[in-house]
Structures are given as C-alpha cells and as structure tokens.
Amino acid sequence: MIKRRTLFMATAATLAAPSLLRAKEPSQKDIFFDKDVPVLGNPKGDVTIAEYFDYQCGYCKAVHPVVTKVVKDDGNVRLVMKDWPVFGAASVFAAQAVLAAAKLGKYQPAQEALFKLSGPLTPDRVQQALEDIGISKDLLTKTVNANSKDIAGILDRNWLQAEGLSFQGTPSFVIGATLYPGALQESDLKEAIAKARKA
Template identity: 70%
Template sequence: MITRRGLVAAAALSIAAPSLSRAAEPSQQDIFFDKDIPVLGNPKGDVTIAEYFDYQCSFCKTYHPVVSKVVKDDGNVRLVMKDWPVFGSASVYAAQAVLASAALGRYREAQDALLDLKGRMTPDAAAQAFKDIGLDMTAVTLAVNKNSKTISRVLDRNWLQAEALKFRGTPSFVIGKTLYPGALDEAALKEAIAKARAA
C-alpha cells in the first residue's frame, strides 16, 4: 500500500514530510476553510464543494469541466480543491507545482492546465503545460521551495482528512454535510448542491 510518506519521498520536487498521526473526523471548518488552499467559484457562496482529487485520476480529469461549469453557472458556490495525490510521485509533483503557483497568482490556470493535460503526467509534460499558458517552471520551482512547509502541511491535512472520511479513491466530494465518494455528473452535482442549500 502506498503511504503518504512514501509519496512525498519519491516526489520530483521533494519536501520533508512530518510524521503523520491518525486524525479524528475533520470538521466542516477543517474541510471547507483551509486558509492555505485557494477558493474557486464564489468565495462568499452559500454552499461549498470540497473535491478530493488527483491530477492523474482519469475521472477527476473527465469531470473537472463539469464541476467548473456547474460552479460557474450557479454563481453562489465555493469550490475548494483538495489535492489527494494517491497515484504516486508524479501526482505529488503536480500538486506541489499547482499549489505553489498560487503564490504567483496563477493557481486556477495552473490547475486547469494540468487537469486538461493529455497523456502521462511527467515533470516535462507539466512544464510544457505551464509553458503553454505562459507560466515559467523556474518561477514555479522557486515558489515550491519557498512555500515547501506550507504545501507539505496542506497535502498532509488533505490525506488525513480523506482517510478519516473513509474515502477510497478520487474523486470524492464533501458538499454540505454529505459525503459523495466517486464522480458526480452534472445532474447529480446540481442535486447535491440543492440538497446542501436546503439543509
């Protein structure tokens, strides 16, 4: 079984991970309002979607445009993307790079670029995807190094939350007070938002 420590140790942009301990079930505050994760959609929205995802997850990549469309069309939803790199070192690399891009003001663009990436995720493929949107990989690497402790803590928190919530893979969602393990199509996502809004 792949462990969080093993993933970080193998990452191309490696960062030292603190030892992890089992966490109690996280609160909605923990899940929805992590100050170190940028908020997409409407930051003041009345419903929050937290999506636990991996940049190499085919379902995450397929349904990312659906999630983005529903959030945009609704106009009153906060979206918090919770990196959970379960597919190995390339996923850790991608998560680190995109989280670091937030310091450059390019989080959403970097995230979209890697979730839209076709083929195998590699450092070279990520660098090319960033280059295609005008994002310099040298600047991203510097931002990773500068923010390595913060990024490491984000990935650790997300991992422990996903384990505590007993999610078994990506994508998995928390919407309102309900857990949704697995991909949601447009209709299911809208229904989940409506349920959370009515609660």
C-alpha cells in the first residue's frame, strides 16, 4: 500500500480486486472504448491498438518510441494505453499520477516524462518528473484525490481485462482481434496493423 506521506492513496479495490474478482474475457468494446481511458494517435482511426503496460517495465520503455513512431507515421491508428501496474506500489502511484495529469490535459507529456525515467520509480521521482512539465505536487495531489474513484476504476478494469486475456506480463497488445503478448518490433507492429485493417 502506498504510504500516506506520498499524499496518494491507492484504493483497496485497486490492489485487491485482481485477486478477489473473477476475470472474464473482455469484449473489444471493453478494451478499445473505455470512455475514461485517454486515446492517443488518431481518435477516429480505423485500427485500434491497446497496449497493457507498466511505467517500470524496461520492455515497455524500449518499445514505446517504436509504437509512437508507427502510430504517428500511419496517421490512422487509435492508441489506447492501458495502465497495468504489475510492479507494485510505485507503479500504481505512477499510473495514478499520469491518469490525473490526463484530467489536466497533460496526459501525453506526463506519460512521456515517466517513460524517459530510467531505473526503479519512487513517488518522489514521479512527482519531480511531473513538476518538470509544469504540474505542481499540490495540483497533482488535488487532482488525484478529486478523481480517485475514476482512476481506481480504470486500473481495476485494466487489470481484470489483462487477466481475462491471459496476458502474462507487460507489454502486451491487442490489435484488431489479435492478441500480441510481449514487445513488438516495428515491422511486426506494422504487419499487425495491416492485418487488422484487412479484417
């Protein structure tokens, strides 16, 4: 559990739900069109990529520039980033912080700031990274607290979806109707998008 001194409180549901609730296979609507999850790329794109990730995952950090480039170059892909904080309390903290930044209109800058951090995360490192892009600690805390129920709901749903899809770790992708566990090379990602587009 995240300590109170961090000023963020992970809800009991967020940390307990994965083990207490039974995961079922989610629908494409559940995965691709959760109204509370920010969308990057082209919101009206004809193909959607959902990536289940953790800000402390080295493979997620390595593949992020590849995914970003492919989505930008294609121009017709929706990118749905599904926070799946599997590496413990610091990962939950990071996910909460960036989802709060989304409420302030700074989702992508906040996400980029955390992906650029190397090594294990701490609440202090996360807060400093977000302060560096103009989100003060006080504003971040206020925003997380004001939206704690919504943020907890997102994390719970993402976790249960990942379990329902039988993903074993991060990153994992859903592209069209196909599951892709593990990091993807640029060529693999392009091929997956093309396959989804043809379908």
